[in-house]
Amino acid sequence: MLRVENIKHSFKTGNEWTTVLHNINFTVNKGEMVALLGSSGSGKSTMLNLMAGLMKPTEGHIYIADHDIVQMGENKLAEFRRKHIGFIFQAYELITSLTVRENVELPLVFQSISPSVRKQKALALLEQVGIPDKADLFPSQLSGGQQQRVSIARSLITEPSVIFADEPTGNLDTKTEEEIIAILLKLNQSLKTTFIVVTHELEVAEQMQRTFSLRDGYLINNQQPPADAESAEGGAG
Amino acid sequence: MKIRDISRMAWDQVKRRKVVTGLCMTGISIGCAAIIVALSIGQSAQTYVTDQVNQNFKMDEITVTPGGGIPSRGGGGGGSGESNENLDPGKLTAQKLEIIKSLNHVVAAAPFEDAGYMQMLTVDNKIADVQVKATDLRMLTEFGFKFKQGGVTDLPGMVVLNYGATLGLIDNETRQKLYEQLGADPFNSALMDQYNSMSTLPSEMYRQQVQLQATDYSTSEGNIRLSSALQVGGILSTAEGTDDLRASYEKIMYVSLETAAQLTQQLSFGTNNGMTPNVEENSYKTVTVKVDSTDNIKSVEAIIQKLNLNAMDNLYQQEMLKEQFDMIKMAALGIGVFILIIASISIIVAMTMSTHQRRRQIGIMKVLGANMGQIRNMFITEAALLGLLGGLLGVLFSYLIIMGLNKLVGTAGDSLNFVIPLTTIPVGLAFAIMTGVLSGIYPAISASRTDALTAIKRD
Numbered sequence: 001m002l003r004v005e006n007i008k009h010s011f012k013t014g015n016e017w018t019t020v021l022h023n024i025n026f027t028v029n030k031g032e033m034v035a036l037l038g039s040s041g042s043g044k045s046t047m048l049n050l051m052a053g054l055m056k057p058t059e060g061h062i063y064i065a066d067h068d069i070v071q072m073g074e075n076k077l078a079e080f081r082r083k084h085i086g087f088i089f090q091a092y093e094l095i096t097s098l099t100v101r102e103n104v105e106l107p108l109v110f111q112s113i114s115p116s117v118r119k120q121k122a123l124a125l126l127e128q129v130g131i132p133d134k135a136d137l138f139p140s141q142l143s144g145g146q147q148q149r150v151s152i153a154r155s156l157i158t159e160p161s162v163i164f165a166d167e168p169t170g171n172l173d174t175k176t177e178e179e180i181i182a183i184l185l186k187l188n189q190s191l192k193t194t195f196i197v198v199t200h201e202l203e204v205a206e207q208m209q210r211t212f213s214l215r216d217g218y219l220i221n222n223q224q225p226p227a228d229a230e231s232a233e234g235g236a237g
Numbered sequence: 238m239k240i241r242d243i244s245r246m247a248w249d250q251v252k253r254r255k256v257v258t259g260l261c262m263t264g265i266s267i268g269c270a271a272i273i274v275a276l277s278i279g280q281s282a283q284t285y286v287t288d289q290v291n292q293n294f295k296m297d298e299i300t301v302t303p304g305g306g307i308p309s310r311g312g313g314g315g316g317s318g319e320s321n322e323n324l325d326p327g328k329l330t331a332q333k334l335e336i337i338k339s340l341n342h343v344v345a346a347a348p349f350e351d352a353g354y355m356q357m358l359t360v361d362n363k364i365a366d367v368q369v370k371a372t373d374l375r376m377l378t379e380f381g382f383k384f385k386q387g388g389v390t391d392l393p394g395m396v397v398l399n400y401g402a403t404l405g406l407i408d409n410e411t412r413q414k415l416y417e418q419l420g421a422d423p424f425n426s427a428l429m430d431q432y433n434s435m436s437t438l439p440s441e442m443y444r445q446q447v448q449l450q451a452t453d454y455s456t457s458e459g460n461i462r463l464s465s466a467l468q469v470g471g472i473l474s475t476a477e478g479t480d481d482l483r484a485s486y487e488k489i490m491y492v493s494l495e496t497a498a499q500l501t502q503q504l505s506f507g508t509n510n511g512m513t514p515n516v517e518e519n520s521y522k523t524v525t526v527k528v529d530s531t532d533n534i535k536s537v538e539a540i541i542q543k544l545n546l547n548a549m550d551n552l553y554q555q556e557m558l559k560e561q562f563d564m565i566k567m568a569a570l571g572i573g574v575f576i577l578i579i580a581s582i583s584i585i586v587a588m589t590m591s592t593h594q595r596r597r598q599i600g601i602m603k604v605l606g607a608n609m610g611q612i613r614n615m616f617i618t619e620a621a622l623l624g625l626l627g628g629l630l631g632v633l634f635s636y637l638i639i640m641g642l643n644k645l646v647g648t649a650g651d652s653l654n655f656v657i658p659l660t661t662i663p664v665g666l667a668f669a670i671m672t673g674v675l676s677g678i679y680p681a682i683s684a685s686r687t688d689a690l691t692a693i694k695r696d
């Protein structure tokens with residue numbers, strides 16, 4: 001499903017190049033939910049953004065559904081992202097001028113899907129993330145946890161192959177964090193969507209099926225994926 | 238992305254960003270109003286002046302005079318006039334008149350000989366200066382004249398007056414006195430009013446007898462000769478929209494060619510005093526030809542010229558005016574476009590500011606799968622919408638401005654009235670939208686190039 005091959009990434013700061021990711025290799029199977037764990041500055045976000053095609057790696061390849069996204073141009077990537085990739089941000093990133101439902105529908109607007117279909121899908125997803133009654137409110141009228149639910153619904157509306165979540169609970173208190181993680185786990189189970197969740201909290205990572213740990217740009221526990229889709233470790237606590 | 242979605246999102250933004258919207262709309266509306274007002278003023282002035290010209294010059298008529306040029310061979314249509322041509326090929330003969338009458342597109346053709354100005358004397362001794370024109374009286378209606386009273390009869394000594402010739406007939410003493418008073422005190426407005434009201438004083442002339450009189454100024458005594466009695470058989474009505482004062486400026490008496498010949502004999506002093514209709518049998522000095530449409534004027538003229546005759550029309554009057562007003566309109570358009578260019582700078586600045594403020598939003602949309610084209614279209618649509626709104630406001634402005642102008646001109650008491658021709662509104666709106674779109678292009682492209690990641694990254 002997702003294969004990262006020999007990824008190296010460097011940033012230029014001033015006259016110097018700093019390599020923040022060194023020779024990263026890993027594979028994620030379809031329907032898996034994995035954590036990308038590491039302390040601040042270890043390169044988690046950079047890795048996630050590379051996988052989502054939001055930037056190009058200095059070296060290496062990234063395959064999603066057998067397409068090398070590193071080779072794609074901007075518009076091709078936009079197209080690809082539309083079909084295959086969902087994104088959940090730490091700070092929700094909802095559009096304040098649109099209602100909750102319109103925010104959820106937005107990715108479908110770029111695909112020219114008809115309003116009635118969009119609406120139906122959006123309402124169904126809002127139901128799944130537990131806020132069906134908030135459809136017509138604006139993001140500013142919701143709590144952080146509720147906004148993140150909206151953002152989750154939005155990431156799912158295109159039925160993507162993989163969803164990238166960058167510290168989805170980073171702005172939330174522990175209780176809300178548990179709720180959000182529970183929702184993600186539930187959706188992963190029911191929809192079989194692949195999730196890659198960035199976190200710096202071990203407790204969060206432990207609930208995922210597998211964990212990749214980054215330290216100073218190195219992948220330190222490259223666990224091989226299980227031969228078969230496993231079921232023993234997963235599930236919410 | 239569906240047009241509906243794009244426009245709705247654009248509308249949302251326009252509604253939310255009141256300052257940007259206001260700024261852009263103001264600029265565009267002024268430019269658009271300038272274009273509409275300028276075009277309207279140009280158009281109204283053109284209509285006004287053209288009306289004036291049309292009242293004085295008939296556009297669908299050709300004045301034919303004898304040809305003075307070298308005789309040319311091959312006037313294909315002039316079979317019957319062949320024998321005369323040997324004597325004077327340029328002569329305007331009765332046969333040629335018949336040929337002209339039978340031409341395609343010719344509605345009417347008749348001689349109109351200008352016999353000069355004469356004094357008309359009524360039975361109750363009232364006097365007016367009239368222009369005497371000799372013509373075929375039966376043709377008058379075919380030239381578009383309408384009879385207010387009476388009509389045409391073939392009786393000898395029968396004349397037709399235009400409406401103006403029935404106005405302001407004053408007896409000689411009163412007239413002399415008023416002239417003297419006015420001469421002594423030319424700025425006396427009471428006298429002037431009196432004079433004006435007298436000029437439009439109507440007299441019942443239908444079925445009245447009149448005489449023409451001529452004074453021989455060649456001798457010091459100033460011999461006066463009177464014509465035989467003439468009978469007013471008909472009064473013509475004025476052209477629509479002409480008021481009495483205006484009508485009174487033009488006093489015309491139409492007489493038949495026979496009567497004109499008679500008058501020549503009665504009034505001529507041997508010397509040329511202007512009364513020289515010189516009506517030769519079967520030949521004319523001037524023939525007026527009425528054509529069914531101004532489009533056919535030139536083709537009819539070409540045929541007439543083949544008869545060795547001169548043909549002249551009044552179209553050049555219109556053309557001259559048209560050229561002048563086209564120039565005025567172009568200049569006006571230029572001013573409007575100039576204002577729009579200035580306005581477009583305000584849009585570019587405002588929209589660029591707005592794209593900068595919205596970088597984050599653009600970034601999110603890109604992450605959610607919007608491509609560069611979609612982002613660009615969203616911004617251009619927004620700019621076009623701003624243009625349209627500014628344009629609509631501009632239309633409103635232009636109506637207010639024209640209303641104000643009419644108030645201003647109205648007090649001056651002239652018949653000039655400004656209207657906004659409906660066709661100028663789409664022109665104004667088109668320029669407004671175009672300005673919006675053109676000024677939106679740069680901000681839209683720069684928005685579409687926003688890097689998603691840097692846009693979302695918080696500082």
Ligand SMILES: Nc1ncnc2c1ncn2[C@@H]1O[C@H](COP(=O)(O)OP(=O)(O)OP(=O)(O)O)[C@@H](O)[C@H]1O
Pocket residue numbers: 011012013020038039040041042043044045046047200
């Ligand atoms: N645009 C950039 N230019 C230069 N250096 C960068 C840039 N983005 C990230 N870095 C550097 O790359 C390293 C990894 O950053 P990254 O954002 O991936 O860390 P992270 O693991 O997500 O940290 P956090 O948990 O704080 O979000 C850091 O040292 C950071 O300073």
Ligand SMILES: [Mg+2]
Pocket residue numbers: 044045046166
């Ligand atoms: Mg990070």
